[in-house]
Amino acid sequence: MGRIRRYRTALIRHHRSKGHGIHSPFAFNFVRFVLREKSPYYCYDDIDELRQAVIEVMREHWPHRRVASFKDLKMLFRITNFFNPQHILQVGTGYGLTAATMLNVSSTSELYLYEPSLGSYPVVGNVLAPYLDSIESYNSLEVALDCYSRAQGELHEQPFVLVNSIPEPGDLAVLRDYLMQLVESDCVIVMRRLNHDERLQALWNEIKAAMTCGQSFTNEKMGLVYVSKKYTPEHFFLWF
Numbered sequence: 001m002g003r004i005r006r007y008r009t010a011l012i013r014h015h016r017s018k019g020h021g022i023h024s025p026f027a028f029n030f031v032r033f034v035l036r037e038k039s040p041y042y043c044y045d046d047i048d049e050l051r052q053a054v055i056e057v058m059r060e061h062w063p064h065r066r067v068a069s070f071k072d073l074k075m076l077f078r079i080t081n082f083f084n085p086q087h088i089l090q091v092g093t094g095y096g097l098t099a100a101t102m103l104n105v106s107s108t109s110e111l112y113l114y115e116p117s118l119g120s121y122p123v124v125g126n127v128l129a130p131y132l133d134s135i136e137s138y139n140s141l142e143v144a145l146d147c148y149s150r151a152q153g154e155l156h157e158q159p160f161v162l163v164n165s166i167p168e169p170g171d172l173a174v175l176r177d178y179l180m181q182l183v184e185s186d187c188v189i190v191m192r193r194l195n196h197d198e199r200l201q202a203l204w205n206e207i208k209a210a211m212t213c214g215q216s217f218t219n220e221k222m223g224l225v226y227v228s229k230k231y232t233p234e235h236f237f238l239w240f
Helices: 005-006 010-017 025-035 046-059 071-082 094-103 123-133 141-154 171-182 199-211
Strands: 087-091 109-113 135-138 160-163 187-191 217-218 221-228 234-237
Touching: 025 071, 025 234, 046 094, 046 123, 071 094, 071 135, 071 160, 071 187, 087 094, 087 141, 094 109, 094 123, 109 123, 109 141, 109 234, 123 135, 135 141, 141 171, 160 171, 171 187, 171 199, 187 199, 199 221
Parallel strands: 087 109, 087 160, 109 135, 160 187, 217 234
Antiparallel strands: 187 221, 217 221
């Protein structure tokens, strides 16, 4: 999504983000007290310290690579904290920061990470070292999806998926099929970097179009789909 388009829609998104025109009690509370919550959480300082350490390493070795903003990491923590999943599927590493952020929510959560280039950035190993007992990593998307599905299926829990990137060209079709199946029942799907990858943006639009119930929230950079039979389909275009 281009920057000019985002500027043009800023006023509409900002107005809606204050709760104006949102009639669903769930959506109103989710926007006001999760996506736009201003109060600090206990682990924000730890997340910021970890992010700054990653920035220093990336600046020295890979100066053109970008890491997740502190704002986005705080929001990801709040989203994960709100849904509190026992099992998390993450596609793409985000240099370890997104995984560490989500695992800060609960010491009992388990994360299934698919990233075939995990060894290309040693900094990721340092970031994830304190969380290794809670992470299963995979070089194959198909294997990661199978292991994750069996783990969360045993508890009959709602799937919680974070998509940071599409690591390999062949992953797109596999990921698309999996996510399209997920939206047929209750699930949470978070997608980042929508404004940097046209494939992610197209996939996001396809998922929204397939929803027969639930709600979606996006600021054109990050998007969240919450599929629940409790709610008729609604899509919120916001500033957060």
